[in-house]
Amino acid sequence: MKIATPKITRRQFIINSAAVGGGLALGLRLPYGGPTVVRAADGSPEIGAWVVIRPDETVVVRIARSEMGQGSLTGLAQMVAEELECDWKRVTTEYPTPATNVARKRVWGDYGTGGSRGIRTSENYVRKGGAAARMMLVQAAADQWKVPVSECSAANGVVTHGPSKKKLSYGKLAEAAAKLDVPKDIPLKDPKDWKIIGKPLKRLDTADKVTGKQMYSADMKLPGMLSAAIKGAPVFGAKVVSFDQSKISAMKGVKKVMVVRNTAVAVVADTWWQAKTALDALPIVWEEGPNNKVSSESIAKMLDEGLSAEQAFVHNQNGDSKAALASAAKKIEAVYTYPYQNHACMEPMNATALYTADRCQVWTGTQNGEAALAATAEASGLPVDKCDVHKMLLGGGFGRKGMSDYVTQAVVIAKEMPGTPVKLLWSREEDMAQGRYHPVMHAKLTAGLDNAGNISGMHIRLSGQSILAAVRPEALDKGKDPFAFQGFWPTGEHSLEYTIPNLLIDHAMRNTHVPPGFWRGVNINQNAIFLECFIDELAQAAGQDPLAFRRKMMDKHPKSLAVLNAVAEKGGWGKPLAAGRHLGLAHFRSFGSYVAACAEISVKDGNKVKIHKIVAATDTGYAVNPAQIERQISGSFVYGLSAVFDQECTVKDGKIEQTNFHDYNSMRIAQMPKVESIVMPSGGFWGGVGEPTICVAAPAVLNAFARATGKRIRSFPLKNHGITLV
Amino acid sequence: MARLTINGKAVNVDVDPNTPLLWVIREQVGLTGTKYGCGVAQCGACTVHMNGEALRSCAMPVSAAEGKKITTIEGLANKGLLTKVQKAWIEHDVPQCGYCQSGMIMAVSALLKEKPKPTDADIDAAITNICRCGTFQQVREAIHAAAKA
Ligand code: FES
Ligand code: FES
Numbered sequence: 040m041k042i043a044t045p046k047i048t049r050r051q052f053i054i055n056s057a058a059v060g061g062g063l064a065l066g067l068r069l070p071y072g073g074p075t076v077v078r079a080a081d082g083s084p085e086i087g088a089w090v091v092i093r094p095d096e097t098v099v100v101r102i103a104r105s106e107m108g109q110g111s112l113t114g115l116a117q118m119v120a121e122e123l124e125c126d127w128k129r130v131t132t133e134y135p136t137p138a139t140n141v142a143r144k145r146v147w148g149d150y151g152t153g154g155s156r157g158i159r160t161s162e163n164y165v166r167k168g169g170a171a172a173r174m175m176l177v178q179a180a181a182d183q184w185k186v187p188v189s190e191c192s193a194a195n196g197v198v199t200h201g202p203s204k205k206k207l208s209y210g211k212l213a214e215a216a217a218k219l220d221v222p223k224d225i226p227l228k229d230p231k232d233w234k235i236i237g238k239p240l241k242r243l244d245t246a247d248k249v250t251g252k253q254m255y256s257a258d259m260k261l262p263g264m265l266s267a268a269i270k271g272a273p274v275f276g277a278k279v280v281s282f283d284q285s286k287i288s289a290m291k292g293v294k295k296v297m298v299v300r301n302t303a304v305a306v307v308a309d310t311w312w313q314a315k316t317a318l319d320a321l322p323i324v325w326e327e328g329p330n331n332k333v334s335s336e337s338i339a340k341m342l343d344e345g346l347s348a349e350q351a352f353v354h355n356q357n358g359d360s361k362a363a364l365a366s367a368a369k370k371i372e373a374v375y376t377y378p379y380q381n382h383a384c385m386e387p388m389n390a391t392a393l394y395t396a397d398r399c400q401v402w403t404g405t406q407n408g409e410a411a412l413a414a415t416a417e418a419s420g421l422p423v424d425k426c427d428v429h430k431m432l433l434g435g436g437f438g439r440k441g442m443s444d445y446v447t448q449a450v451v452i453a454k455e456m457p458g459t460p461v462k463l464l465w466s467r468e469e470d471m472a473q474g475r476y477h478p479v480m481h482a483k484l485t486a487g488l489d490n491a492g493n494i495s496g497m498h499i500r501l502s503g504q505s506i507l508a509a510v511r512p513e514a515l516d517k518g519k520d521p522f523a524f525q526g527f528w529p530t531g532e533h534s535l536e537y538t539i540p541n542l543l544i545d546h547a548m549r550n551t552h553v554p555p556g557f558w559r560g561v562n563i564n565q566n567a568i569f570l571e572c573f574i575d576e577l578a579q580a581a582g583q584d585p586l587a588f589r590r591k592m593m594d595k596h597p598k599s600l601a602v603l604n605a606v607a608e609k610g611g612w613g614k615p616l617a618a619g620r621h622l623g624l625a626h627f628r629s630f631g632s633y634v635a636a637c638a639e640i641s642v643k644d645g646n647k648v649k650i651h652k653i654v655a656a657t658d659t660g661y662a663v664n665p666a667q668i669e670r671q672i673s674g675s676f677v678y679g680l681s682a683v684f685d686q687e688c689t690v691k692d693g694k695i696e697q698t699n700f701h702d703y704n705s706m707r708i709a710q711m712p713k714v715e716s717i718v719m720p721s722g723g724f725w726g727g728v729g730e731p732t733i734c735v736a737a738p739a740v741l742n743a744f745a746r747a748t749g750k751r752i753r754s755f756p757l758k759n760h761g762i763t764l765v
Numbered sequence: 766m767a768r769l770t771i772n773g774k775a776v777n778v779d780v781d782p783n784t785p786l787l788w789v790i791r792e793q794v795g796l797t798g799t800k801y802g803c804g805v806a807q808c809g810a811c812t813v814h815m816n817g818e819a820l821r822s823c824a825m826p827v828s829a830a831e832g833k834k835i836t837t838i839e840g841l842a843n844k845g846l847l848t849k850v851q852k853a854w855i856e857h858d859v860p861q862c863g864y865c866q867s868g869m870i871m872a873v874s875a876l877l878k879e880k881p882k883p884t885d886a887d888i889d890a891a892i893t894n895i896c897r898c899g900t901f902q903q904v905r906e907a908i909h910a911a912a913k914a
Contacts, residue, residue: 107862108860108861108862108864108898109861110861241855241858242858244863245858245863246855248860248863248866249847249851249854249855249859249860249866249870250798250839250841250847250851251796251797251838251839251867252798252839253798253863257797257800257801258791258797260795260797291781310788310792310793311788312784312785312792383897384897385800385802385810385895385897386800386802386862386864387801432862432863434863434864435862435864435897436862437897466804467802467803666858667858670858670900670903673899673901673902674898674899676899677896677897677898678897699803699804700802700803700805700807700808701805701807705808705897707889707894708889708892708893708894708905709893711901711905714902
């Protein structure tokens, strides 16, 4: 992926602005090449919307989804290249801008990159994009040779005429192919014939990341650019009353101080350090409103009340759980709680905006280019066709950068300074204070066991915050948030993977003033802890082996059973372990994929946990790039274990208390367990990769911890119990 | 005015002497490979070498860097020739988002200079950078590979 640092004059920059950001498709119809040829910025012809071929045989694959480290860019390119039959070594990529997509009637589809959808919900049309281009190139060769297309074939970027053995390369055919109509009927390869999909290929975007050359939007430089620092209302929902500009107006470099949307104050200066220093010294008066009385304790009280509330949204139900629990031979109950957490992407939120009277452009790392474009249009007051967003590589996203709040802020600021590009960068402290937090959730789980130790009925009552209610209320189902039940659905991509009689799973929605957001894995993080830890509690109460206990309920869930068996076997379940070692299991289904983990730990002094090994299996249906899937798996344990051991955002006086990594810790290499990944695609479906594994990290370790110490921990993070990861 | 030597070049910058070295490198000198992650010496994204030793540049005022030799990620490769750490990073496909990796590579390069064949325990003690993407498994593999190269 090339994102150019625009090294051009300001004048050129404004004139060519649509092209800045690197070789982007303009949809220009140039006089040469015929009236229907669409060309990339460098003049190379487009062979259908997804592929540009340069005369030097370079194949440029268009990527609509965002790359934030998860590797989708490489996987998406693999899918196009597979059908295109091109030379993988010549593949490069580019992002068409969201405005170009809108102008071209969304020819590249959805830009949203969340919910582990990057590959699985675009696989069909991107593969067709590659196949269509191949068909056009082969047709162009057949036309030139005046032979039937059926006698021609393509491989490695070359079309060959079978009978005559004549050959033409894609680079030579591109101009002619570009003039052809895109075929309508586009057959795709049988998966068994794949040569590029399924290969553990290296990422396409590594080289610049080891030399410092890689540009993130935080690194944006434009001629005449100023920098902005911002402070949002620390109490969510508070308003700016006033600020004392006189205290900072003499400070070096300060250009402007302004209120942003009544909820934040920004300082614009020559450099960001000047802006931040001035902002820190600026007295601001806030109208805090009643939210300043909210605390973690008051929130917990409200959620606890929801655990026994009459009213709750039901999402999974069979039989009569109430009657079954009342008549159970043995009844077990447990209450678990899960805290607010911040994404803490390595690269803090930032966007650069340039506003002029008739155009507004933004350079930013976003998980949702089209939402960022809409935010740009709204904040600038300009129509969408006068706006554009140049997407840049994200220094981590994890769901946070699917929100466009920082884009809106950047545009509001830039609009006050027409003609001057302004880069808005949040401090880490701002990132901690203005998160879109993993929501709080409490759960009461009640189960009955019969005399044989089988579950006779179960009730899971969730009580806590809904993300959808806050960010996409239109997606609620008559007030219910189905995503609160991820992993508990009766069917579908987040289905419950046990057969349990007399079941009731319901949610008492308890929303707070703290803004929630999609946080890698979203609601599977707490739901997997609730269920998978409770299942171990039940196995113990039944006096049964946790693996055997699970297997009894998984006859109808063969894919989940397969990943569970795989980790149990490789993890050494039921075999003798080294002294002091203990195993824990967990499995869960989400985003269409089936995952399981087996953690091997030891515990010193009752509270120092060493994770020696985690075996993790995933069945994603098709595995486009097993090497990158393995990296998502091992990375998921870092994100998930950091969360369960160390991370909590607490609320006091309506504000988040944590300010930086010293009180919101993230695990280091010394704490990293050895992760053995088993990528076991069973075929026939497309499951997500970036998120599913994260949720088995915590319950596998917690179950091992309970076996090691006899202690069952039910509230998080573990640091609150004096438990550390060593 | 601060006089600095960055990647072998002398640079003079007109800046408040309390400005952290990180921001001088990024904003005055214009080298953006060195990243901001926390500003409080917690994450290591801003790691550079000062006289050959790894240093978190966000927590050091530029005035303290005068007269010292500063190397940033951009100055690691010699005339485009990547170091063995950089090569190992590519070979092992280490970076995910990559944002932490400049600092990670600088920290690892300093470690290897001091301990050419580090043990896992040496790595655990010396490399305390945060990587939110979670590349530690690949980082460890690549460190051992670079040590063998
Ligand atoms: S930015 Fe310097 S250690 Fe985090
Ligand atoms: S690679 Fe993304 S933070 Fe380390």
